[in-house]
Amino acid sequence: MNEIVDREEIAPDTWRYVVRAPEIARRREAGQFVVLRVYDRGERFPLTVVDSDPDEGTIELIFQAVGTSTRMLAQMHEGDQILDLVGPLGRPTHIDKFGRCVVMGGGYGMAPVIPIARALKAAGNEIVGINGARSADQVILTERMEEICDRVEICTDDGSAGHKGFVTDVLQQMIEDGEQIDFVLAIGPTPMMRAVAELTRPHAIKTVVSLNPIMVDGTGMCGGCRVEVAGETKFACIEGPEFDAHEVDFDMLMKRQQMYSDMEGEARRMFKPHSTPLGKEEHPGCHCCEEDDNER
Amino acid sequence: MSGKKSEGKQSMPELAPEERIHSFDEVPLGYTPEMAVAEAKRCLQCKRPLCVEGCPVFVQIPEFIQLIAERKFTEAARMIKQTNAFPAICGRVCPQETQCEIKCVLGKRGEPIAIGRLERFAADWELQHNEVEPPERPEATGHSVAVVGSGPGGMAAAADLAMWGHDVTIYELFHAAGGVLRYGIPRFRLPREILDAELDYLTKLGVMLRTNFVVGQTATIDDLLEEHDAVFVATGAGLPRFLEIPGENMLGVYSANEFLTRVNLMRADRFPDYHTPVHCGANVIVIGGGNVAMDAARTARRLGSENVTVLYRRTRKEMPAREEEIEHAEQEGVQMHFLASPIEIEGDEEGWARSITCQQMELGEPDESGRRSPVPIEGETFTIEADTVIVAIGSHAHPLVPETTPDLEVSHRGYVAIDDTGATSKDGVFAGGDIVTGAATVIEAMGAGRRAAESIHRYLTDEDPPNGMSRSD
Ligand SMILES: Cc1cc2nc3c(=O)[nH]c(=O)nc-3n(C[C@H](O)[C@H](O)[C@H](O)COP(=O)(O)OP(=O)(O)OC[C@H]3O[C@@H](n4cnc5c(N)ncnc54)[C@H](O)[C@@H]3O)c2cc1C
Numbered sequence: 010m011n012e013i014v015d016r017e018e019i020a021p022d023t024w025r026y027v028v029r030a031p032e033i034a035r036r037r038e039a040g041q042f043v044v045l046r047v048y049d050r051g052e053r054f055p056l057t058v059v060d061s062d063p064d065e066g067t068i069e070l071i072f073q074a075v076g077t078s079t080r081m082l083a084q085m086h087e088g089d090q091i092l093d094l095v096g097p098l099g100r101p102t103h104i105d106k107f108g109r110c111v112v113m114g115g116g117y118g119m120a121p122v123i124p125i126a127r128a129l130k131a132a133g134n135e136i137v138g139i140n141g142a143r144s145a146d147q148v149i150l151t152e153r154m155e156e157i158c159d160r161v162e163i164c165t166d167d168g169s170a171g172h173k174g175f176v177t178d179v180l181q182q183m184i185e186d187g188e189q190i191d192f193v194l195a196i197g198p199t200p201m202m203r204a205v206a207e208l209t210r211p212h213a214i215k216t217v218v219s220l221n222p223i224m225v226d227g228t229g230m231c232g233g234c235r236v237e238v239a240g241e242t243k244f245a246c247i248e249g250p251e252f253d254a255h256e257v258d259f260d261m262l263m264k265r266q267q268m269y270s271d272m273e274g275e276a277r278r279m280f281k282p283h284s285t286p287l288g289k290e291e292h293p294g295c296h297c298c299e300e301d302d303n304e305r
Numbered sequence: 306m307s308g309k310k311s312e313g314k315q316s317m318p319e320l321a322p323e324e325r326i327h328s329f330d331e332v333p334l335g336y337t338p339e340m341a342v343a344e345a346k347r348c349l350q351c352k353r354p355l356c357v358e359g360c361p362v363f364v365q366i367p368e369f370i371q372l373i374a375e376r377k378f379t380e381a382a383r384m385i386k387q388t389n390a391f392p393a394i395c396g397r398v399c400p401q402e403t404q405c406e407i408k409c410v411l412g413k414r415g416e417p418i419a420i421g422r423l424e425r426f427a428a429d430w431e432l433q434h435n436e437v438e439p440p441e442r443p444e445a446t447g448h449s450v451a452v453v454g455s456g457p458g459g460m461a462a463a464a465d466l467a468m469w470g471h472d473v474t475i476y477e478l479f480h481a482a483g484g485v486l487r488y489g490i491p492r493f494r495l496p497r498e499i500l501d502a503e504l505d506y507l508t509k510l511g512v513m514l515r516t517n518f519v520v521g522q523t524a525t526i527d528d529l530l531e532e533h534d535a536v537f538v539a540t541g542a543g544l545p546r547f548l549e550i551p552g553e554n555m556l557g558v559y560s561a562n563e564f565l566t567r568v569n570l571m572r573a574d575r576f577p578d579y580h581t582p583v584h585c586g587a588n589v590i591v592i593g594g595g596n597v598a599m600d601a602a603r604t605a606r607r608l609g610s611e612n613v614t615v616l617y618r619r620t621r622k623e624m625p626a627r628e629e630e631i632e633h634a635e636q637e638g639v640q641m642h643f644l645a646s647p648i649e650i651e652g653d654e655e656g657w658a659r660s661i662t663c664q665q666m667e668l669g670e671p672d673e674s675g676r677r678s679p680v681p682i683e684g685e686t687f688t689i690e691a692d693t694v695i696v697a698i699g700s701h702a703h704p705l706v707p708e709t710t711p712d713l714e715v716s717h718r719g720y721v722a723i724d725d726t727g728a729t730s731k732d733g734v735f736a737g738g739d740i741v742t743g744a745a746t747v748i749e750a751m752g753a754g755r756r757a758a759e760s761i762h763r764y765l766t767d768e769d770p771p772n773g774m775s776r777s778d
Pocket residue numbers: 042052054055056057058071072073074075076077078079080117120121220221222223224250266267270273274277
């Protein structure tokens with residue numbers, strides 16, 4: 010179960026994994042995610058299901074290796090099995106015929122945009138994609154966006170590919186140019202989603218964001234993922250992860266995401282990359298240390 | 306420390322408080338064989354044993370106690386297992402003082418028999434001496450049952466159904482089985498080796514376990530009914546309630562569920578060896594007065610917090626927690642602050658909780674639960690330091706199954722509605738435990754699981770089960 014059938018580094022520290030998970034592949038819809046645990050001392054952490062192939066029984070995950078758990082995942086090999094994989098979780102995206110939609114992703118955020126863009130397209134919407142990253146080598150999934158969207162704008166912070174600037178600059182230009190925009194979907198770092206919300210608010214353009222608070226179970230049982238939307242507390246894992254951008258308290262979300270930042274640093278220091286002497290616990294599914302510690 | 310020989314019950318040796326707070330080792334150490342035999346000999350072997358009426362699964366109490374008195378310890382454990390497959394768990398976590406022991410005739414004049422401690426003793430003996438043997442399985446009936454949720458309700462139902470020859474698969478959303486026994490109740494009250502051994506017994510009975518499977522998401526009840534002939538829903542009341550006061554989403558504010566799950570299931574007590582972190586500041590405030598609050602407070606002490614205070618809006622007399630738990634918490638240095646009801650959590654620039662402001666309460670008239678209800682004293686508030694706040698004020702029904710099963714009727718506030726047989730409004734679907742009653746006890750969930758198992762057996766075969774619960778009364 011949960012075998013990694015294909016893996017590829019699509020940008021520096023950004024990985025695309027195809028994983029065998031027939032039950033999830035069969036049922037998942039756009040906007041849903043899975044929770045993983047890569048070894049028996051590991052954390053549970055969420056990743057969006059980017060695509061699935063129900064016939065092959067596989068799902069596709071795209072993630073950035075940012076901390077302990079994601080870096081451990083990035084060190085696994087083809088043929089390895091992910092210890093725990095549960096889903097699909099969260100509510101599927103509400104898909105409608107909105108008209109002309111702008112879908113935008115920043116960094117790894119482009120990945121979760123893909124399934125939603127595809128579903129919006131299938132529902133008969135016209136789609137403009139804005140694909141942004143820090144620099145050219147970090148722009149991911151352009152081909153797939155081009156397949157789905159009617160038009161794709163690329164931008165980089167340093168101008169090494171496409172427009173020079175942020176995804177919000179492109180959106181602002183579109184608004185100033187008087188382009189028709191009926192719906193905006195933005196996924197990426199929280200400050201980017203907040204900036205998009207501020208941009209579309211005065212124009213009353215319906216805007217949806219996918220929030221990424223820290224999660225434990227992903228099924229409503231801990232309340233760790235709570236976010237404030239329209240002044241009410243919501244559990245992002247069962248009532249989200251997508252919410253109306255104009256109602257979200259981004260300030261609180263950003264603070265809550267930092268809750269363990271000091272401890273995450275400590276965990277990362279414990280985690281030794283491949284080139285240094287290895288302790289067997291550090292390397293799940295990595296073939297330099299075959300034995301596994303079975304303690305639960 | 307040893308048990309006193311007296312008219313009262315044999316006391317149980319315990320780990321000293323100063324040792325306890327440095328480890329998650331079990332606190333009550335259990336009876337020695339001598340203590341157990343002495344305690345068993347106090348039992349009057351009543352012809353009409355009232356104690357049995359107090360037990361939700363009708364454990365054959367005088368019979369197993371007699372076997373202990375005769376030093377037939379393993380036989381005693383097997384006697385209990387005829388009606389309760391998990392005595393090592395129940396002997397530890399049952400609130401015996403309000404169930405079996407409160408009914409014991411000896412309690413009228415002196416102290417009741419320590420039924421729970423004896424139950425634990427017999428079960429531990431069997432485990433420690435490797436004498437656990439799974440009962441013989443009858444011929445397979447060819448029927449297949451899905452059990453949703455691996456907490457005590459699901460475990461008890463699965464054990465009976467497997468014993469009657471049905472093919473049983475438990476579906477569990479977490480990566481490990483046990484429900485609240487795994488993620489809620491701390492290991493210093495229920496060591497994980499005990500839980501694992503009891504779950505192992507289930508596997509030996511032939512029960513299949515599918516972890517990482519969320520019914521309602523990975524598959525619906527209707528999907529399960531395509532593969533199985535009946536479904537038992539025991540998904541518990543796992544949704545944490547919050548206070549709905551300002552500041553509740555500050556950093557450092559946890560539900561007891563999250564705090565305990567991080568420590569019990571994810572081993573945050575061993576961070577960074579285990580990667581899940583937990584924050585436990587110098588000043589910990591736990592809100593609530595039940596077992597869950599006591600478990601959270603005692604866990605916080607073990608994580609090294611010096612100042613752990615339980616805030617409860619009534620007084621000690623009204624606390625729903627077991628007396629033993631309150632005593633243990635106090636011995637471990639947990640402070641109790643009564644007649645206080647939180648109204649706001651204040652924080653710093655970065656959003657971290659720093660203090661909590663409470664309304665001073667007093668006791669008024671009894672409410673529908675018979676306990677005197679707290680009423681605010683106008684204008685009297687106070688503020689105390691708090692950098693970790695743990696909210697333990699109860700839970701809601703888990704919504705995933707009801708929401709994705711349109712023809713499953715719910716009763717009050719999302720709990721699943723059943724008739725006296727445990728059947729729901731949907732053909733072939735039964736339910737029991739906290740998802741029906743709201744938060745209750747381990748043994749009540751087990752009782753509900755066993756009752757439903759009987760009904761499922763009848764539903765599948767049109768016959769009474771070979772050794773159902775109904776026989777015991
Ligand atoms: C519903 C949902 C879907 C997600 N989908 C994807 C996805 O498709 N691809 C992907 O790469 N990531 C996704 N994430 C984010 C991913 O879960 C985090 O990157 C991961 O948990 C980090 O774990 P770590 O141990 O590697 O890093 P840590 O050491 O825990 O953290 C490293 C850094 O990441 C930040 N961080 C920690 N947790 C999160 C989080 N939940 N969200 C954002 N930042 C976090 C920390 O503040 C820190 O700066 C998703 C998150 C959610 C809630």
